[in-house]
Structures are given as C-alpha cells and as structure tokens.
Amino acid sequence: MKKARLFFQLVGVGIFTISLIIVSCTKEGPMGPAGADGTDGIDGEDGNSTCMACHNTTTKTNIEAQFSLSVHNAGLNAVDYAGGRASCAECHSHQGFVQFATTGDVVGNISNPTAWECATCHGLHETMGAGDYALRLKDPVNPIFDPSITMDLNGNSNLCANCHQSRRAEPALTNPGEDTFRITSTHWGPHHGAQANSVYGVGFAEIEGSVDYPEAGSSFHLKQASCTGCHMADFDNDRDEGGHTWNPSLVACNTCHEANEEDFNYGGVRSDIAAKLDVLRDELLRLGVLEWVEEDEAYEPVPGTYPTVQARAFFNWVGLSEDRSFGAHNPKYIRALLINTIEAVQAEPTPGV
Ligand code: HEC
Ligand code: HEC
Ligand code: HEC
Numbered sequence: 001m002k003k004a005r006l007f008f009q010l011v012g013v014g015i016f017t018i019s020l021i022i023v024s025c026t027k028e029g030p031m032g033p034a035g036a037d038g039t040d041g042i043d044g045e046d047g048n049s050t051c052m053a054c055h056n057t058t059t060k061t062n063i064e065a066q067f068s069l070s071v072h073n074a075g076l077n078a079v080d081y082a083g084g085r086a087s088c089a090e091c092h093s094h095q096g097f098v099q100f101a102t103t104g105d106v107v108g109n110i111s112n113p114t115a116w117e118c119a120t121c122h123g124l125h126e127t128m129g130a131g132d133y134a135l136r137l138k139d140p141v142n143p144i145f146d147p148s149i150t151m152d153l154n155g156n157s158n159l160c161a162n163c164h165q166s167r168r169a170e171p172a173l174t175n176p177g178e179d180t181f182r183i184t185s186t187h188w189g190p191h192h193g194a195q196a197n198s199v200y201g202v203g204f205a206e207i208e209g210s211v212d213y214p215e216a217g218s219s220f221h222l223k224q225a226s227c228t229g230c231h232m233a234d235f236d237n238d239r240d241e242g243g244h245t246w247n248p249s250l251v252a253c254n255t256c257h258e259a260n261e262e263d264f265n266y267g268g269v270r271s272d273i274a275a276k277l278d279v280l281r282d283e284l285l286r287l288g289v290l291e292w293v294e295e296d297e298a299y300e301p302v303p304g305t306y307p308t309v310q311a312r313a314f315f316n317w318v319g320l321s322e323d324r325s326f327g328a329h330n331p332k333y334i335r336a337l338l339i340n341t342i343e344a345v346q347a348e349p350t351p352g353v
C-alpha cells in the first residue's frame with residue numbers, strides 16, 4: 001500500500017506534479033544490459049611536482065640573475081641600430097621577434113624597440129609537461145639563404161636558428177655558373193652570426209678541394225648538444241657560463257668529453273682554426289679582395305668584381321670569423337671549409353703581377 005499512500009499525499013500539489021505522476025505510471029520495459037565502459041582519459045600531469053619544477057621563486061630569481069649577465073638582455077649592439085627597422089627587427093628587438101613569431105612577418109618599422117626579455121622567447125605552454133618550456137618557436141627552420149631546405153637544430157635549439165643564421169646565399173648559389181661576382185658593399189657577407197649554418201653544416205661556400213665535406217646535419221655536436229647543450233647547460237657560478245647567460249659552458253665540454261680542459265681549445269682545434277683564418281685573411285689581402293680600414297679598425301671587403309672563387313673565399317672567411325666559435329660549432333665542417341678555401345685562393349695569381 002506504500003505506493004497508494006504516496007499518491008494521495010501528492011494530489012493537490014498542482015497540475016504540474018500530477019502530470020509527472022501520470023508519466024511515471026506509463027508502462028516501461030525491462031532495463032537493458034549495461035553499456036561498454038568509455039576509454040580512459042590521458043592522465044594529467046601532477047600539479048605540484050611538474051609545475052613547481054620550473055615555477056618556483058628560486059629558479060626564477062636565479063634565471064633573472066643569469067639573464068642580467070647576458071648580451072641578449074643588454075642588446076647593446078643589436079637594438080638601437082637595427083631593432084626598429086622592419087627588415088631587421090625580427091632578429092634585433094623584442095617587439096620584432098614577437099611579431100615575427102606570431103604572424104611570420106614584421107609589418108613595418110617599430111618606433112620604440114627594446115632588448116630581449118623573458119617573453120621574447122617564451123609565450124604560451126602547449127602541453128604543460130616536462131620539457132614544454134613555452135617557447136614561441138621551436139620547429140625546424142627553413143633557412144633564409146635557401147627556404148627550400150630544412151635545418152633541424154634539434155628541439156629547443158631551433159629557436160636560436162631563427163635569428164643566428166645567414167641572411168645571404170653564397171655566390172655560387174645566387175649566380176650559378178658565372179666566372180665573376182660583384183661584391184656590392186663593405187657589408188656584403190652572410191651577416192654577423194651565421195652560427196646555425198655552421199652547426200648544421202650548410203650555407204657556406206663548399207669550394208672543392210682535398211677534404212670531403214661532412215653530410216649536412218650529421219655532426220655529433222649537433223646531435224648530442226646543439227645550441228642549448230653548450231650555451232644553456234647548467235649555470236656554472238664560477239665562470240658565469242651556461243643557463244640564461246648563453247655563454248658556452250666549459251663544464252659541458254669537459255663532462256661530455258670526459259676531459260679536464262681549462263679552456264675551449266680542445267685538442268688544439270681552436271688554435272688551428274684561428275691560424276687558418278689568419279692564413280685565409282692574408283691571402284684575401286694579397287688578392288686585394290680585403291683591406292684594413294683604419295677609421296673602422298676592421299678588415300673590410302673592397303667593393304668590386306672578382307673571380308667567383310675569390311668572392312666565395314671571402315664569404316667563408318668573414319662568415320667563419322663572425323661565427324666566433326673557432327671550430328667548436330662543427331669541427332669537421334669548419335676545418336674542411338678552411339682547408340679547401342685556402343687551397344683554392346693560394347692557386348689564384350696576385351693581381352697586377
Ligand atoms: C619545463 C619547465 C616548465 C614547466 C614544467 C611548467 N612551466 Fe609554465 N612556464 C615555463 C616558462 C619558461 C614560462 C615562460 C617564462 C615565465 O613566465 O617564467 C612559463 C609560463 C607559464 C605561464 C604564463 C604564460 C602562459 O602560458 O600563460 C603559466 C600560467 C604557466 N607557465 C603555468 C604552468 C603550469 C600550470 C604548469 C604545470 C601544469 C607549468 N606552467 C609547468 C616553464 C615551465
Ligand atoms: C630574436 C633573435 C634571437 C634569438 C631567438 C636568439 N638570439 Fe642570440 N643574439 C641575437 C642578437 C641580435 C645578438 C646580439 C646582441 C647584441 O650584441 O646586442 C645575440 C647574442 C647572442 C650571444 C652573445 C654574443 C656575444 O657577442 O657575446 C649568444 C652566445 C647567443 N646570442 C646565443 C643564442 C642562443 C644559444 C639562442 C637560443 C637559445 C639565441 N641566441 C637566441 C639574436 C637572437
Ligand atoms: C635573420 C636574423 C637577422 C636579421 C634579419 C638581421 N640581423 Fe643583424 N644580427 C643578427 C644576429 C643573430 C646578430 C648577432 C650575431 C652574434 O653576436 O654572433 C646580428 C648582428 C648584427 C650587427 C653586429 C652587431 C655587432 O656585434 O657589432 C649589425 C650591425 C647588424 N646585425 C645589423 C643588421 C641590420 C642593419 C639588419 C637589417 C638590414 C639586420 N642586422 C638584420 C641577426 C639578424
């Protein structure tokens with residue numbers, strides 16, 4: 001009788017209730033079998049353990065201190081001169097790079113360019129997992145000198161390659177098959193920091209000679225370390241190297257090489273490359289492609305038309321000098337370039353003799 005009593009209690013509560021009761025009196029079939037379980041969702045990252053690995057006060061304070069030592073933070077050479085110009089800003093200012101990373105382009109001149117800050121390189125997270133450093137760009141790069149190829153600098157180091165790359169192709173690519181080449185200005189060359197090209201092993205003038213060039217992308221320093229492995233290894237307080245100073249870390253070299261060197265001259269390679277750069281410079285002076293300019297206190301190319309091999313040789317000399325790693329970026333490639341280039345220019349006759 002339980003059901004009937006409930007029925008009478010509810011009468012009079014209102015038309016709405018009555019209609020519900022009528023529905024509940026409709027005859028129903030037996031309950032069907034239970035459906036299959038849904039698939040499990042992907043486990044989330046543990047909140048505290050993974051987020052706090054990077055987001056804690058000590059890390060942030062330490063990184064800010066390292067950053068204050070860095071050339072990126074100072075931006076002394078880069079920002080005033082080129083940070084506002086539309087064609088330079090993607091690599092030379094915070095505003096320019098953020099625009100480039102977000103839209104792929106810099107639309108016009110920037111009136112108040114500033115130097116690098118945390119948000120220049122870091123934007124939004126993608127996965128929030130370990131290794132997601134919220135970097136704005138980290139995909140392999142289609143280099144400016146030849147966008148049809150891809151340079152994969154290995155993970156986070158691709159960020160660096162967007163800026164630290166050649167802005168010009170070498171003469172045999174721009175003017176294939178021509179015997180002479182015109183150097184148009186004292187600024188001509190790959191640009192001041194083509195490190196991604198040297199590390200990857202592409203974009204310099206591969207003049208034929210006695211040494212074979214290693215295959216692009218094959219170097220052990222690229223595969224095992226790349227930019228971040230040497231320049232952003234754990235910060236070393238004694239030498240102010242690594243981390244967000246971007247100074248290459250001697251500890252990183254010694255750890256991986258199981259060595260105990262006191263400088264970057266591992267195996268004497270640095271002195272050897274420095275000496276070869278001097279030999280090449282002297283050959284270019286002899287050929288009149290290069291001259292010492294007193295007022296700039298610098299060696300500069302003499303604008304003019306030269307046999308293509310000499311222009312290619314100058315391209316390598318200036319590019320590898322401004323690379324400033326003296327071989328470390330890619331010992332085999334840099335050594336091959338210099339040996340073959342020196343052989344080629346030594347065979348060129350002194351003009352007017
Ligand atoms: C591998 C290191 C790392 C881990 C792990 C990490 N973050 Fe970040 N996060 C960063 C960096 C680097 C930045 C950008 C620089 C800054 O703001 O300190 C950032 C920025 C942020 C920002 C501000 C920018 C944005 O994306 O909106 C938030 C919010 C954030 N993280 C939340 C989290 C949360 C929540 C977790 C855990 C689920 C997490 N992060 C895990 C490194 C990390
Ligand atoms: C937005 C472009 C940009 C990005 C991204 C960038 N750099 Fe730089 N970097 C520059 C410019 C421009 C300078 C020169 C700054 C100056 O002299 O004012 C510089 C300076 C440096 C220096 C110091 C050079 C010196 O004269 O002592 C090092 C080392 C360096 N970058 C390494 C890196 C590494 C490694 C990465 C990637 C983790 C990176 N950079 C990412 C543009 C960039
Ligand atoms: C693809 C990126 C990129 C573009 C575009 C670019 N630069 Fe640079 N530039 C760099 C990098 C990276 C460095 C620093 C390299 C280093 O320190 O090894 C640099 C350095 C320089 C320096 C040398 C600063 C010094 O150390 O004495 C000058 C001058 C310069 N750039 C001018 C310009 C001008 C002018 C433009 C535009 C016409 C321009 N750059 C466009 C990447 C770029």
Ligand code: HEC
Binds near residue numbers: 116
């Ligand atoms: C020139 C680009 C650049 C700038 C500017 C920069 N970072 Fe980074 N940051 C990186 C890269 C690249 C990594 C990843 C390094 C790696 O793969 O080892 C990183 C890693 C990190 C990490 C996680 C790894 C760690 O060391 O704990 C944190 C946190 C971080 N950055 C915070 C900052 C903060 C805070 C600032 C500003 C004070 C800043 N970054 C400025 C490029 C940059």
Ligand code: HEC
Binds near residue numbers: 221230
């Ligand atoms: C094998 C380790 C290693 C790798 C990988 C590496 N670097 Fe270097 N880099 C060095 C050393 C060593 C120097 C010379 C430093 C010195 O003489 O003080 C150097 C010099 C530089 C300089 C000039 C710094 C200065 O103080 O004049 C820049 C800029 C630079 N590297 C950027 C990069 C970029 C960008 C990448 C990745 C494309 C990269 N490096 C990869 C070790 C490395």
Ligand code: HEC
Binds near residue numbers: 221331
């Ligand atoms: C992650 C590992 C790793 C790091 C970091 C590393 N190297 Fe290497 N390096 C190698 C390997 C592997 C070789 C090839 C084997 C060999 O010749 O010893 C090599 C070879 C070299 C060579 C060529 C030796 C020769 O005679 O041809 C030089 C020079 C060199 N490294 C310098 C450096 C310097 C300087 C640093 C630090 C700025 C450095 N390496 C950091 C792994 C590394």
